[in-house]
Amino acid sequence: MKFWYFSETAYPELPPEATYNSIRVTLPNVNYDPKVGAALFDRYLDEWLIAESEGLNLMLNEHHQTATCVDPAAPVVMAALARLTTRARLLILGNPISNRRDPIRVAEEMALIDVLSHGRLEVGFVRGVPYELAAANSNPVRSNERHWEALDLIIKAWTHHAGPFVHEGRFFHHRNINIWPRPYQQPHPPVWVSATSPSGSARVGSAGFVQATFLTGFRGTPGVFDSYRRGWRDAGRTSEPPLDRLAYAPLLYTGDSKDTARKGAEKLLWYLKANKVPDYYRNPPGYLPVEMGVRIMRGAAPQLAASIKDLGVDEAVKNGIMFAGTPNEVHDQVVKFYDHVGGFGHMLMMGQAGFLDHDETAHGIRMFAREVMPRLTETLRDRAPQRSAA
């Protein structure tokens, strides 16, 4: 299993939640003090470097117009990390390509980071959470169709080397596609796609990309992974997908004592809780399939994030949304989850959120890297895949 460290680079110094309507899209940026923000980025970059020095790979993402993640341009921060690091694999998960107006620009940015990092980049593509649509002014309808056309076009731009080609698609048009630089890795960097629903993951499996799912827990993950495997086989492959095609992202905190672990885990829950967003940003018409819209009108929760917002540490661990505790406890939690979902090859650990300060974050990274990672690697080596519970 490969291990990745991830922080959403939040800006947690906010007014009381009751005083604002939404932490995303509309919270006035007068609440962002650029000097505080600059110091936070110094810190977050340091923490990625600690993670690298402890043998972890690095992941980052982007969001827009939100205090929950003040990195609105993942390629910019990843370009910095490409030059600050030397060994770690670097994963952007991901580029919100259905909200980007020009996929060719994304292909160029990724090729450039791949060159700057001497071939250490892994490129994720995400459809993006629904609150991104208002910030991007991106039509919620057909974002899935835009996503796949953009993805195919980016891969073609990376792999086409004989001079300009033409793309006259449904959503994107170019007459002279001929990117410089081209990617360092050949034929192109590994491609990841995130999906939290079975319908999304079948298509990812069919394409054979790495599939990542976030916070779907014991209940949601088996269905997502099984759909991936089904999509993989339905595309005509005779073997099962290798484990390195599947990734899971939990909240993860390891402490040297139960007490330290508990305190760290509680602070990590900020990520779930600091997400006050009105329904009209949470579920814009057209983002979810019509059938899901009907279920919501009948009372279903509009979104995974809404259903897990109020979990405590114990419930989050019980649900497989969080792994937290002493090294022994975290090891056992991960193995139990691993068996439950039929195995996976990448652990994307969200190891920093909200008010988890630098020392606490560094402690969590080091405890995991030194005390859990080697044991997990040992336990999971050659472990026979268990049948998924889905």
Next chain:
Amino acid sequence: MRREVMTIAGVAVECFTAGEGRPLLVLHDELGLSPQAQFLDFLAQRRRVVAMSLPGFGKSDLPLWIDCVDDLSYITLGLLDRIGINAIDIVGCSLGGWVAAELTSKSPERVTRLVLAAPYGVKLGGVDRLEFPDLFAMSKTAIAEKSFHSPSFANFDAAALSDAGLTTIVRNRESFTLFAWEPYLHNPKLSHRLERAVAPTLFIRGASDGIVSADYVAGYAALFPNASVTEVPAAGHFVHLEQPEAFVSRTLDFLDRN
């Protein structure tokens, strides 16, 4: 109303007809066509009412190539071709009013008289403000308050509706979003085309409309060579639903002046 599915430009659309007399084309609002709506019944007592669910609404298809109101206006012209009508009176409500305005700017000879109820469609003001409140950034309650003189008009019991009924509601909202999102509820070119729309035109606005303002309607009407405006009291944005009698009486008074 009698229902029939027609294929226009490769798109299967459901069409409805009712009544006898001079034909009248009705273009529905973003809530979709409800054949049971009272105003349709009142209109059909005097006219042969022709209506269809626009692509993406009701049971009409929405192929991937369709993505703007311009497309909807061409499908509507295709419907007139199909049923063999050269020129016709048109009533368009809200989104349907926008479709009617687009259609008239393209083929003014096909339109004898035009009634537009609180239509969207043109950009009048500056770059720093929307023409309409952002319907995608407000709660359902706020939308109901802006849409109706009596906001309880927006209430419905989801539990009492079938899955098919709810599916239509959700799909209509999705299709409206496709057409409304960007540019927000307007076609930047339409205002430059409307001098061609010479048909006598009546704008009807509910006095309590919180979405389409009186200033907007006045500015929109001024783009037409031959348009006037009337307001219906105790009605919001969906004036044809909330005050069907007043709406139909003003509509027919105007159309029958021919």
